[in-house]
Amino acid sequence: MILDLLVAMMKTIFSLLILILSFSLFSQELFSTKFRIKNEGQNFFKLDAQAASLSNNIIRNNAFLSFISPEEVNKDFKSCWKKFILNRSVKIEIKKSKYKQIAINNEYFIYQTTFNPKDVNIINVSLNQFKNFCKIN
């Protein structure tokens, strides 16, 4: 009887634990991509400046992710964004982005840029503006 009770208790605790774990792991949507810089024997200052600039480039090219959910992401939106920002000034505010060196070899320095699209705010462009542009184009 006591053993049955113990087993039932453990099952309940275990199932509750899994529920709690599932909520804590739920949807931390991060965008992460690697990029490389040619190893020309450049000094640290030049390398760091190149990495920072390329990281900003990646953020700009993927800022449209702040408008759409992960399920909606497809190549059409990406190519539409590239057309949208052509001949247009776009202002973006971002928090908690980072870039980090992850590997080096004879040919390249390899970096990784990570950011959460929810921390991206495109200041002078609205979701409707972008979606209407994509519909027309």
Next chain:
Amino acid sequence: MKKLLILLALPCSLYAMEVFEEEFPDGEIQEEYSLDGQACFDYIDGKGWSEGENTRKGKSFYVGVGIGSSGASMQQVSYIDSIQNAFIRAQMNAKTDMAENQAKQITSEISNEFVQSFKEGVKPVDVVTNNDLEAQNYEELSVYQKMKLLIHQKLDESISSENKDKVGENERELQQEIDSILSQNVFRDSIEATASSNIRGMKVVYSNLSAKPNSNKTNVCNVVVWSENFVKYADAMTTGNFKVLSNPKKKKKPLKDQVKKGDALMVTFGTFMDRDENGDMSILSYAQSGIKSSTSNSQQAAIRTAKLKAERAIIQFRSENVEVQEKIDNFEITTEKANGMIDTYTEENIDRRQRASANGTLQGSKVIHRWVQRHPVTSRPVAGVVVSWSPSDANFAKSMKETLEKEPDASGSSTEYQVIQPQEYDSGSSGGDDEDDF
């Protein structure tokens, strides 16, 4: 059992560290290379921290890594100062990273312009637009216009034909070049990013120096930690509200005993914060400078330089405004010529600027340790100091200042002159000369 299975399946489908990552080949990691700042990343891993926000026991704190590099050759006398500068840059990098982490503004401008100019046949004389609006003949000219004509004629006679031919040469060459172009496409991609912040209470918890003579490469890194508590401590240091810094229940060793020893001094830079024997939050600031020659003056100069940098680091800990500006400009110009040739010109300009400024009054700092050692990399002499700051020293300095600023008491002074009779005297003083202790 069935219920348990369902619950197990649910979290797997919901599991979302939803990282949508683009495919990219890593390449091999070659053994002779190591990542810049690897020691600092290993330190963070060892602590179970991650870069950015961390949470422990319900409290959040920020962990950052600053990386710098020495630009000087190991053979140069200024190499040691270059390492100190590298640590200062690493600290600045850590702070600007934190500023960017809070908020970064990015402005993007892409433009693409295409121009085509097509010509065929011989250009006719334009009769309609080139009507002569001046006089029909010489007699109709005014005196002024006749004078102008005379001056022009005289000038033409005195200027050599060679010089006449040179006029407009560049313009003619340019026109020829333009005439040969059929079309041109100019693509420009410009991204500018800025971030700024006032950083208070960022302290160093680990610093590392990595020197590789084979590649003449010296990298430095430091691990910095920031939390709201540190901000309170930094603000308390500025405002003089030292009660915030005090916790008698958390007494530690005296500051002098907390100073690093031996070779550890070579790789310790920046401000470290910990409690002293009274339980007060105090600061130890490490700095060093190369000794340029074997003279005593040179040594003293190095110590003074190191002291100034250590004191400046304490001010920077209290409050520092940092700003970073990054810009990348890409140009691509494609020119198609009338003869069918296509030229492509590309240009990329990258600009990264960081600024940091701090100012303030420092009261109660003192040099707690001075040292001179041979540097482990170059064997050249290095001088360094450890400057401490504590609330008790600040209070003492404050009361000392107040006492000295008071006007001296004029009453009771005597101006009477007394004649003395000097006596013969011969004596000395010694201490610690017990031979049993030798």
